[in-house]
Amino acid sequence: MTGEPPGLDARLVVEREAFRLDVRLRVAPGEVLALLGPNGAGKTTALRALAGLTPLTGGGLRLDGVPLEEPERRWRVAPEHRPVGVIFQDYLLFPHLSALDNVAFGPRCQGVPKAQARARAAELLARMGLSDRAGAKPRRLSGGQAQRVALARALATGPRLLLLDEPLAALDARARLDVRAELRRHLAAFEAVAVLVTHDPLDAMVLADRLVVIEQGTVVQEGTPAEIARRPRTDYIARLVGLNLYQGRAEGHLVTVGPELALTTTEKLTGPAFVAFPPSAVTLHRERPDSSARNAWRAVITGMESHGDQIRVALTGEPGGLPLAADLTTVAVAELGLESGAQVWATVKAAQTHAYPA
Amino acid sequence: MSSTATRRGAGERRGPGRGPIGRGLRRGGGGVPLPLLLPALVGLVFLLLPLLALLIRAPWRGLPHQLSSPAVWQALRLSLETATCATAVSLVLGVPMAWLLARTSFPGRRLVRALVTLPLVLPPVVGGVALLLALGRNGVVGRWLDSAFGITLPFTTAGVVVAEAFVAMPFLVISVEGTLRAADTRYEEAAATLGASRFTAFRRVTLPMIAPGVAAGAVLAWARALGEFGATITFAGSFPGRTQTMPLAVYLALQDDPAAAVSLSLVLLAVSVAVLAGLRDRWTGAAAP
Numbered sequence: 001m002t003g004e005p006p007g008l009d010a011r012l013v014v015e016r017e018a019f020r021l022d023v024r025l026r027v028a029p030g031e032v033l034a035l036l037g038p039n040g041a042g043k044t045t046a047l048r049a050l051a052g053l054t055p056l057t058g059g060g061l062r063l064d065g066v067p068l069e070e071p072e073r074r075w076r077v078a079p080e081h082r083p084v085g086v087i088f089q090d091y092l093l094f095p096h097l098s099a100l101d102n103v104a105f106g107p108r109c110q111g112v113p114k115a116q117a118r119a120r121a122a123e124l125l126a127r128m129g130l131s132d133r134a135g136a137k138p139r140r141l142s143g144g145q146a147q148r149v150a151l152a153r154a155l156a157t158g159p160r161l162l163l164l165d166e167p168l169a170a171l172d173a174r175a176r177l178d179v180r181a182e183l184r185r186h187l188a189a190f191e192a193v194a195v196l197v198t199h200d201p202l203d204a205m206v207l208a209d210r211l212v213v214i215e216q217g218t219v220v221q222e223g224t225p226a227e228i229a230r231r232p233r234t235d236y237i238a239r240l241v242g243l244n245l246y247q248g249r250a251e252g253h254l255v256t257v258g259p260e261l262a263l264t265t266t267e268k269l270t271g272p273a274f275v276a277f278p279p280s281a282v283t284l285h286r287e288r289p290d291s292s293a294r295n296a297w298r299a300v301i302t303g304m305e306s307h308g309d310q311i312r313v314a315l316t317g318e319p320g321g322l323p324l325a326a327d328l329t330t331v332a333v334a335e336l337g338l339e340s341g342a343q344v345w346a347t348v349k350a351a352q353t354h355a356y357p358a
Numbered sequence: 359m360s361s362t363a364t365r366r367g368a369g370e371r372r373g374p375g376r377g378p379i380g381r382g383l384r385r386g387g388g389g390v391p392l393p394l395l396l397p398a399l400v401g402l403v404f405l406l407l408p409l410l411a412l413l414i415r416a417p418w419r420g421l422p423h424q425l426s427s428p429a430v431w432q433a434l435r436l437s438l439e440t441a442t443c444a445t446a447v448s449l450v451l452g453v454p455m456a457w458l459l460a461r462t463s464f465p466g467r468r469l470v471r472a473l474v475t476l477p478l479v480l481p482p483v484v485g486g487v488a489l490l491l492a493l494g495r496n497g498v499v500g501r502w503l504d505s506a507f508g509i510t511l512p513f514t515t516a517g518v519v520v521a522e523a524f525v526a527m528p529f530l531v532i533s534v535e536g537t538l539r540a541a542d543t544r545y546e547e548a549a550a551t552l553g554a555s556r557f558t559a560f561r562r563v564t565l566p567m568i569a570p571g572v573a574a575g576a577v578l579a580w581a582r583a584l585g586e587f588g589a590t591i592t593f594a595g596s597f598p599g600r601t602q603t604m605p606l607a608v609y610l611a612l613q614d615d616p617a618a619a620v621s622l623s624l625v626l627l628a629v630s631v632a633v634l635a636g637l638r639d640r641w642t643g644a645a646a647p
Contacts, residue, residue: 053547079550092548105562109553157553323602 002073005032008193012049013043013058013071021045022059023218025195027210029160031185032194034208036201042217043197047163048162050195051086052079060181063161063193080109082161085154091146091168093138099125099132099149106157124152128186143171144170144179151186162187166197168203180206192227202238205229213237231356232276243276243327247358255355259318264294265349265355272358279312281352282326285345286336295348299324301340313338315346386413398553409627418619424621429598429607434625437604440515441583444522448530448579453572457560471535478528485524486592493520495592504540517594517603522583530575537571538564548600577637581630 008027014020021042027033035043048054051060052069053077061069063084068077085106093102103121108114113301125134128148138146147167154162167183168176184207187194198204205225213221213228213236221233232238238245248257250269256262257315263275289296299315306312315324324346328338338344365485374627414461424430448628457473477485493500501507511517545567549559565572596610604626613621 024373051547051551053550079547080553080555082551084551086548086551088544088548092542092545094545094548094563094567096569104553105549105554109549153552314386 002020008050008061008063009196010050010061011059012046012061013056014045015057016052019217020061020293022050023214023217023219025212027195029192030190031210032196032208033188033212034204034211034280035195035197035203036211037199037214038097039199042260043199043214044165046214047165048160051077051084051163052077052082071254073098073127077225079323083157083159084163084324086163087147087150087154087167088163089286090170091138091150093141093146093149093153095138097135098135098137098146101129102138102149103152103156106153107343110157111186121152121156124156125165128152142175143351144182146173147171147179148182151183155190160192162192162194163188164194165205166198166200168198168200168228175177183207204240204311230354231274233274233358239300241279243283244334246275246322248273250357253350259279261317263351263353263355266350269357270356272354273327274358275353275355277348277353278347279327281348282324283347284313284315284326284328284332284338285335285347288345289347295325295350295353296345299344299346301338301342301344304338304341315344317346370586386399389442397646410433412620412623412627416620419626420617424618427618430622430625431600432599433604433607433622434629436515436518436602437606437626438601438629440522441580441586443519444526445530445576445580445581445587447519447523447528448583449572449576450566452527452530452575452579453534453565456531456538457564458534459531460538474531474619475528477525478532482525482586482590483592486589489521489524489589493517511535512593513595513597513601515594515600518590518603521589521593522586525586526579526583530579533575534568534572535577536576540571541568547579573637578636581634584626584630 005028007029008025010024010025011023013022014306019042023035023042023046025033026045035046037043040098045054056069056071060067060071063082066081067075071076082299093099094105097105100118103124104114104117107117107120112120122131122134125131128151129351130145130148130152133141133145133149135151136145138149141149147170159170168180173236174331180203186198187207187330196204196207198207201251208225211221211223211225211228213234215234215236221228223231228237229241232241232245234245234300235245245264245302246257248253248255248264250256250271250273251269253266254262255269255273255275257266257275265275271301272319298318301313302316303314304311307327308325309330311330313328313333315326316322317324328336336344371607396442417618447589450498455474459467459474480488490497490512492498493503495501495504495512503511511520541564545563546556549563550556554562586603587609590601590603596602598605598607602610604622608619608622610625611622
């Protein structure tokens with residue numbers, strides 16, 4: 001081994017017709033990284049590239065200082081020789097093998113004698129709390145059990161890089177909650193690099209130490225879950241974390257976000273800036289509010305839907321067409337007589353906005 | 359008949375959750391249209407009538423006497439043995455060929471596929487002639503086999519196996535290739551991430567998963583080999599006890615003892631039905647959750 005820092009160091013470039021993935025990933029051992037992004041952003045391609053199932057067309061991939069793929073040198077370690085474990089979206093447990101033999105499959109391929117491989121598999125299944133299901137075929141397992149068998153199978157080869165593709169997507173809402181908590185425990189105990197792919201912000205925030213948000217094949221934002229939730233940098237992330245997000249130019253406490261809209265904020269900034277505020281910070285009025293309200297603008301209601309015990313109102317600002325989401329109580333909606341197409345005034349208190357440099 | 363049975367078997371296996379086929383005509387949305395029903399019934403009669411005739415005209419009373427002849431059992435045994443050997447050869451050579459055709463791409467793959475399936479459409483007699491030219495005592499390869507190893511294939515039991523395999527293997531290759539193409543290749547990827555080489559993945563994951571398709575293909579090939587006539591008589595001749603299989607025996611008996619021919623046909627029919635029914639039960643048993 002070289003003196004390089006251990007962990008994953010990759011620049012994944014995969015070029016295809018009409019699609020280009022180019023992401024830089026650095027993950028330390030013990031860290032859990034989530035690739036978050038909308039469908040078609042290239043998350044799964046990135047995961048497949050890490051596993052060696054999709055060849056890189058550029059960049060390179062090193063794990064614990066060992067080069068696994070360097071397209072320029074035409075160097076490429078085949079998937080079966082990478083110290084990588086994968087948990088596939090629908091687990092892909094071998095249907096003809098029992099849970100135990102599924103887990104023992106990897107060690108067997110590495111040349112471990114059968115009895116020893118099965119003993120190791122049994123031990124892993126016990127750690128997952130699945131000793132009593134060892135003899136069951138995959139189709140007899142519940143979603144959560146299948147997920148744990150898949151995790152045990154991936155861990156059985158002692159991988160230095162664990163990849164999880166939408167690990168909770170195949171589960172129903174009830175199982176999700178339990179499995180998510182359990183998976184979090186197992187991931188926290190995993191000493192090597194873990195990379196998970198998801199389109200669900202909650203999964204990403206609960207399971208990962210750090211998020212990398214991918215849109216259209218490139219990284220648009222990177223940081224801890226808290227940072228990303230507080231300071232989204234794209235509309236996609238803002239929607240995920242449930243914030244209104246405007247981009248504009250700041251001068252002092254004023255951020256100009258549209259042709260006729262400038263928002264007053266508490267932060268003092270200069271230059272390109274974002275302004276974010278939650279839908280609950282928005283108030284709607286039938287009449288123009290009195291002149292003391294500064295952040296006020298006209299908007300048209302485009303839709304309404306219930307959102308917990310609140311009503312989420314979708315609006316389009318006038319002029320400029322900036323989209324806006326507002327959370328109102330049912331009572332407020334009834335009192336204001338709101339309906340789709342209605343013209344209203346929206347206000348936001350400066351204290352509830354958050355401005356940061358773009 | 360045999361091919362319908364096996365196709366169904368394969369279909370049921372591939373579509374889990376689909377209800378059992380053969381529940382009778384399903385009258386969904388206003389009954390079966392006459393233009394479809396009428397030809398279907400005519401077709402059914404057309405397929406079943408000859409079999410029925412065989413049963414009606416069978417010399418039932420003389421049957422025990424006919425079947426006690428050792429020549430019948432000799433021919434039957436030879437048929438079963440050679441058909442089974444030909445199926446084994448087809449499996450050993452045909453499954454890897456199907457994998458190559460389904461899972462790799464090489465220049466001329468489509469051409470190879472077309473050539474492999476040529477025996478499907480080739481008249482078996484022509485196949486027999488071609489085999490003679492290739493493996494006959496003076497054939498392209500046969501001459502060399504004879505001089506180097508002293509092996510002669512024509513007019514031997516081994517020659518029967520060769521002729522049957524030549525005709526039957528394409529059925530297996532086509533069937534297995536179809537199954538492989540329909541199989542989810544992501545399981546092979548999963549095996550690769552667990553450290554399995556491509557061959558290990560094939561042996562331990564793909565093959566068990568496509569086993570029902572392989573079995574269906576093998577039965578198809580076996581049935582084809584059991585009934586093989588043209589290539590066998592051309593390449594291996596018709597020597598009782600050595601190369602005279604049941605179909606040849608039936609044909610020859612028909613010329614001087616029609617009653618014997620009918621008895622032999624009945625035996626062949628019974629064996630086919632018994633084997634296919636037995637295998638079908640085993641598959642459906644395995645397929646049921």
